[in-house]
Amino acid sequence: MNKLKDKYVLITGASSGIGEALAFDLAQQQAIPVLVARRETKLSQVSRKIEEMYAIKPIIYPIDITDRDEWQKGIDSILRECGKIDVLINNAGIGYFETFDRIDWESIENMIRLNIDALFFTSYYLLPELMKQPVAHIVNIGSQAGKIATPKSAVYSATKASVISFSNALRMELEGKVSVTSVNIGPVETSFFDTADPKGGYRKSVAKYMLDPTDVAKHITKSLFTNKREINLPYWMHIGSKMYQNFPRIMETILKPTFKKK
Template sequence: MNERVKGKKVLITGASSGIGEFLAIHVAREGGTPILAARSAHKLEIIAEKIEEVFGIQTPWYKADLSNDAEWKDTIDRICYEHGSIDGLINNAGIAVFDNVVESNWQDIDRMLSVNVKSLFRTTHQLLPHLLHHGEGHIINIASQAGKIATPKSAVYSATKHAVIGFTNALRMEVEPKGIYVTSVNLGPVRTKFFQQADPSGKYEKSVDKIMLDPNRVARTVVDCLFTKQREINMPSWMDSGSKVYSLAPVTMEKLMQKQFNKK
């Protein structure tokens, strides 16, 4: 059991499946209390019951549509009222729809901005005063390698993750001197249901099948760094190396990687 996590309350958004579900399990395994939020009440209830049965950790959950700012704001207020101080926040909720900009549906664009960016800002903005009041805590934002290297058909998704990384880096400099850790998690493709919405054709998922990350391993890595000072988690490491080369020579990389960039 991780003594840093034991007894701590950690709010996890997008907790009804994939990485979010495994994050909840690993927080509980280390003796922490995961507080779950997502749209599916049925899935959240099942996860909470499983965690309570296996680890004996009472697991509160909240049904909320994070794309609805007013609803999510009220839910955060309720969480703070019912649980007092929150020790950690993992902004995990995120969606994507891969399409050329000219062919994109505005509702899809708006929803990506609302879930990936606005709800993350909202959650952080409302919880940050509580963390600062106690002089400790950890905010982890699940970003993406797409926030470092944009590719065709992911203009909006990449833009949302650029925003998350920029927000995370600035926030870190603001609050680390006050005792709050801030970490961005920049991931390549992860084997979850994410791609069922992002690319219903299944072509992109099939093209990256061999390099997909295991969501359980991702969650384990994230929880292992909870309440420690860590600027970034980059997975896989070779993709992070590629993003560094890209930042130095973007034109060359775009030419060399054109085939790979157009797999969506």
């Protein structure tokens, strides 16, 4: 029996990268993707391809989820159209790599609004609806940066550490009602780096370690409606984060040359 058939899965940041890959993988599993992002043209393109490939018509909502009033109206509209949401994937996020003394305040606010505020609000507003379903799941896209903070990512790392902590607490609060999984990933080959690293230096230095968004999406889809606590990719970076938690000073010394590549 296909556990995802006819399930409504809301994905934020769905116009590219991991969000787009999730939309295709979920449609292949006969779920109905509800795609949310700012770029209507790109959402429409993704929707058309999915419908052609899988005869599944995604629901698209072009909206800025950091605009709380508009996003609240958007969620209400989604619920009216779909009747329910079975899975929420908080995928939208942004990063800017710069030292804290040089980064502009607007970039800091952008990261906080999207990576934390919008994720919290979306979860908060949809939670009563999710709890009505026989099975439901919240997936929060965190980062290995939330476990190992590095130079030029003080704010980004802090936002992702918040996502991980939020997921851990929410999982315990919702035990037996809604599953909660955090996805803590290293660098992924997506347009994220167009903003985070516009000069391309860091992207080039980690190119051989880049994850494929399609592979990340498959791990997430496989975990839905399970009690999976965390998805940590790549595995070697997960081991590194555990070592960092136990031996932070030693690991910072060893990894210092790598950290400086950013």
